[in-house]
Amino acid sequence: MTEAPELPLEMRRDGLTPAGELGRVRDEQGVLRQMGPFGQPAYLILRYEDVRAVFSDAARFSSAISEFPDADGMSEKEQAQLRAGNLIGFDPPEHTRLRRMLTPEFTVRRMRRLEPRITEIVESALDDLERAGKPADLVSNFALPVPSLVICELLGVPYADRAEFQDRTARMLDLSASVEDRNAARQEDRAYMTSLVARAQAAPGEDMLGMLVREHGDDLSTDELIGIASLLLLAGHETTSNMLGLGTLALLRHPVQLAMIRNDPARVEPAVEELLRWLSIVPSLIRTTTTDVEIAGQTIPAGSLVAPSPLAANRDRALLDDPEALDITRGVAGHVAFGHGVHHCLGAPLARMEMRIAFPALLKRFPGLALAEPDTDIEFRVFSAVYGLKTLRVTW
Structure with a gap:
């Protein structure tokens, strides 16, 4: 059995509360050199202005992935295939080229056209939650199905395959798993996406994969199409599902604020922004310095991970x-929950819309929503690169 790694400081939490040391180090030092989850030293950047500055400066803080940190046993060809199309692992101008093809599908206007369908998906998930009977697991019956079905329909992924891709995603993000297990999940994911892309290339549909094949088939390689699809499927369900689960738990622990949203759905937009800020489910992101830099009075050499x-x-x-x-x-x-600068989350408008629809609908359908397990029994995904809940038992 693989021994779980020691968690870096930014991943240590007590439930919804970050480790107290995180705030102390931020206020006193601003930068902390520590070992990352893959055994590589990295400089943790903690202050708001410094974090924004790093995200804003792609020239000095590169997102380009030259080698996966946990790539033991993976050939250069396999790594190149996994990099292709993964726009979060590129700098401009390559990042710009890839993102430009996707941006029209994630505009606020495009999201508004999806709103009626997202509302239907949310209501259907609430029906399923009610049918499950109380107590029920909010994660498996609501928080995970809603964004999974939305991204499946948007991208062109069969929803019947959700159990498999949700399992693969969890394994890829589990930092306590062995390198072999994470790489196996990556290869399984690539094989699955290869079949979906081949299907789209043979008969492009009206979904996003079909659009990319029709409109950009000459500009994107097959490996890039596979990489784009893999990234969008992972990011499209994993992050929002964890926000829905953790956000519901946060509101249940703040009943006065929960009642505000339940009684006045107009309050949900500022509530979503505050939950995004307060929970910050992605604890850190990685960049590489291209030159010597100074942050919070500390010199960080070129070629360092930050x-x-x-x-x-x-x-x-x-x-x-x-x-x-x-x-x-x-x-x-x-807030920087969606990042900042050229890598600001492409799917932010979609995630916001899903949460804006889902939270009031949940609280309206179940006005007596309550935890059905003691706080001490709630299990969090402590070792996941995206923080979340394993389950959340609720009643109403």
């Missing part, structure tokens, strides 16, 4: 007063 932390930045007093408190009435602008 890990700007949205979690630490979003709880910095430089962003707002009383950052440790959850206050859905403020809906602070400027």
Whole structure:
């Protein structure tokens, strides 16, 4: 059995609360050199202004992946195939080329056209949750199915395959799993996506994969199409599902604020922004310095890994007063839960819409929603690169 790695500071939480040391190091030092989850030293960047500066400067802080940190046993060809199309692992101009093809599908206007269908999906998931009978697991009956079905329909992935791709995603993101297990999941994912892309190339549908084949088939290689599809499927269901689960738990622990959303759905937009800030489910992202840089008075050599932390930045007093408190009435602008700069999350409008629809619908359908298990029994995905819940037992 593989021994679980020691968690880097930004991944240590007590339930919904980051480790107290994270805030202390941010306020006193601003930068911490530590070992990352793959045994490589990295500089953790903690202050709000510094995190934004790193995200904004692709020239000095590169996103380009030259080698996967856990690529033991993987050939250069296999790594190149996994990099292809993964726009979060490229800098401009390659990143710009890939993103430009996808941006029209994720505009606010395009998302508004999806709103009626997303509402139907949410209501159907609520029906399933009710049919499951109380107590029920909110994660498997609501938080995971909603974004999974949305991204499946948008991308052109058979929803019947959801159990398999959800399992693969969890294995790829599990930092306590062995390198062999994570790489096996990656290869399984690539094989699955290869079959979907081949199907789209043979008969392009009206979904996003079909659009990419029809409109950009001459500009994108097959490997790039596979990489784009893999990234969108993973990001499209994993992040929003964890926000729906953790966000519901946060509201249940703040019943006055939960009641505000239940009684006045207009409050949901600032609530979503505050939950994104407060939870910050992606604890850090990796960049590589292309030159010597100075951050918080510390010189970081060229070629170093840096890990700007949205979690630490979003709880910095430089962003707002009383950052440790959850206050859905403020809906602070400027948080970095979706990143910042050229790599700002492409799917942010979709994620916001899903949450804006899902939270009020859930609380309206189940006005007596409550936890059906003690707080101490709730299991979190501690070792996942995207923080979340394993399950959440609720009643109503």
